[in-house]
Amino acid sequence: MNLLPFQINASTQIADRFISYMSEPLMVTKTRIVPFYQNLISITGSGKTAILADVIEQIRLRLPVEPVVLWLSKGKVVVWQTYSNLSIGKYSNLLYGYQVKPLHEATSIDLEDSSKGLILIATVGKFNQKDMEKGDRRIFQIDLDYADQSLWDLLKIRRNRVNQKRNLIIIYDEGHNLSNQQTKLLIDLEPDALIAASATMKIPSALSKVIDRLKTDKEWADKDFVTLVKSSDVVKSGLVKRNLLLGGYVTPMEVAIDEMLLDLEKVEKSSESLGLTIKPKAIYVTPTNIVGREQDNIHISFENRLARPIVIWKYLVSKGINPNEIAVYCNLKFDKKYPAPPEFILFSGGDADYDNFIEGNYRHIIFNLSLQEGWDDPECYFAYIDKDMGSKDQITQVVGRVLRQPGILHYPLNELNTAHFYIRTDQKQAFKELLDDVSLKITSELPDVTISFYEKVSEKTKRPLISPRKYRKLPEVAVDASEAKEPIRKIIAMIPDSREDKTNTVGPGGRIQVLQMIGSGKVSKEEWVDTEHSNRIMARLIFSRQIQKYYPKAINLCDIEEPKFDAMIEYNSIVAQNIRESAEKVVDAYIEYSTIVQNPASGFIVGEVPVDYANMYNFKTSLHEGYSGLNSLERKFAEALDDNKQIWFRNPSRGLFQIPLLDKGGTNTFNPDFVVWSQDGIFAIDTKGDHLITEDSARKLFFIKKIGTGPDLYVRLITEGEWDNNVKKIGPSGFTVWKLKLGKVVQFHAATVTDSVRICLQK
Secondary structure (H helix, E strand, O other), X not given: OOOOHHHHHHHHHHHHHHHHHHOOOOEOOOOOEOOEEEEEEOOOOOOHHHHHHHHHHHHHHOOOOOOEEEEEEOOHHHHHHHHHHHHOOOOHHHOOOEEEEEHHHOOHHHHHOOOOEEEEEEEHHHOOOOOOOOOOOHHHOEOOOOOOOEHHHHHHHOEOOOOEEOOEEEEEEOXXXXXXXXXXXXXXXXXXXXXXXXXXXXXXXXXXXXXXXXXXXXXXXXXXXXXXXXHHHHHHHOOXXXXXXXXXXXXXXXXXXXXXXXXXXXHHHHHHHOOOOOOOEEEEEOOOOEEOOEEOOOOOOHHHOOOHHHHHHHHHHXXXXXXXXXXXXXXXXXXXXXXXXXXXXXXXXXXXXXXXXXXXXXOEEEEOOOOOOOOOXXXXXXXXXXXXXXXXXXXXXXHHHHOEOHHHOOOOOHHHHEEEEEEEOOOHHHHHHHHHHHHHHHHHHOOOOEEEEEEEOOOOOOOOEEOOOOOOEEEEEEEEOHHHHHHHHHHHHOOOOXXXXXXXXXXXXXXXXXXXXXXXXXXXXXXXXXXXXXXXXXXHHHHHHHHHHHOHHHHHHOOOOOHHHHOEEEOOOHHHHHHHHHHHHHHXXXXXXXXXXXXXXXXXXXXXXXXXXXXXXXXXXXXXXXXXXXXXXXXXXXXXXXXXXXXXXXXOOOOOOOEEOOOOOOOOEEOOOEEEEEOOEEEEEEOOOHHHHOOOOHHHHHOOEEOOOOOXXXXXXXXXXXXXXXXXXXXXXXXXXXXXXXXXXXXXXXOOHHHHHHHHOOO
């Protein structure tokens, strides 16, 4: 698992804030601190678990004693997935220094052994009881086989073998579920930090006391309690789909499902056309044992049953879907005399059936919201939502199940970046009201995802997607880093081998102290003791992580398996700092020696584009019949292109055609506003390129080397006003066209939009 730059920035901010606080924490008593508090706000699909995992690893590296982490969540499925991912799964490589265990398996030996960090994972149900002594929860019971204290008390004391108190970090995923009662129990453990992850955090009164102390005595503002991940960074990274298409069907179920199956087939063919292995999946959200407002009759044959999961299953099978690809995940009831046919695959055991369900890798899943938490498959592109499930909150919950993007990459075909929803309702007005509510909620939570709505009242109703009128192809554009291999090899060769270095691998002592039992017997007491060193980490991990912070792809050119990267070093040591500097040199070399190339042979055919018919402008020579979402300048430029009589198209604002930029950060791309096909080549034109002109990468953007045969690709930027050759604006009139001439980026002033188009299309 490689972290993305925005994920590292978020985790680093939380870790830095914690370490800064721990250098001079607030105290409740002489030996008990006011816990540090932070809330991570990030949209669904942004990799919250990865961010939180990196937080606790960064914290561990800068503490003098290996910490204990209590990782909590509400749902059993979520907790089990978290345990799997952190212990042996996709996030395990982020936690070099931790042992991961379910909470109920922890013993006094685990808490005393501080040779590694300890992560204990549980649902809130493991400790959510008011009366701990009378409760029957195992965590509060004395386990005589291992210790004379309850696990809860051991967590509170958490002494290692030399009587040092280990730091306790509490991670609460889905922190909006945190109740006041739970908060009191958690604070009773005397944690050093409470870190929640929630977009809609509700502050329990017990936690508000902690926040008030931090505000009053540390003068923290509201922003100091929050680490915010921008949704735009998440969308740009390719973690989530770019577009949501919500359709309201005032039609029979069959019409909605028919369209969904056609769209599913289209996505599968698009995947195959690009040589991808994506097999799109669909979910069907519906009530289980209710028909209208009545209970379904279970005392009749399967063929005559009217329960919605059965009706949908029968219809899918009638459309040629293999029953082996269909799973029904809900508590659907059957009479023993009238069982389901053997090919009907039912998972009615809830969480107990989850692992078996996942192993089946089904492509059509029928459920009743019981699957909404925990399950997320990036290949899920489609959701049918039955009329009786059509509340605002339920729909937005389902959105999260369809939001993730396969491959962590946006593709050149719009349908491969779009989540489709088919919401069936009985009344047109009801759908309009529902859409208004859903639109407000989704737009506020996902402002950088394009959301389109349409109403399907008959089979003739048009959907907001327009097919091209002609066949046109665009080249694949990518980064060629082959020339960067040797410079990067030389940089790595210059990194010293520090495996036997006992001096420079040690960091300077910090102000963080350890609470330790001093003395013995009746004269012993707890005191804060200064420490000089922090926990160690492999040099390899510091090197890799620093590259991922700026340009993750550069790590692919590094031989990180060299033995010298096995050196164990402290986070703040001289060696660690030198390795970070070497990693940044690697990134700089990757950017300097790499080039942007285009390959016409492996390009793609331009397909459908989304459009808002109410705000669409029609054109004569454009690839599609019209486009929406044009601002005043873009509309003027589009009209000038149309008059030029060349075939052109408006690249969607979220970018169908993208060109990578060689900048530190790694997620930036150039999305030209327009593309024009002419006899001289293909022209990618952006009408608001002010920021690109001033960037160091502009020179490489203008020259895109061609591999193989096919039309050349030219980049043109247009800025409003008149600019000089020092990239300074010297007047407001007209437009300036920027292009490459004799290896240099030069500017051409145009008095009108028509003149700017003419200059753009000249070689």
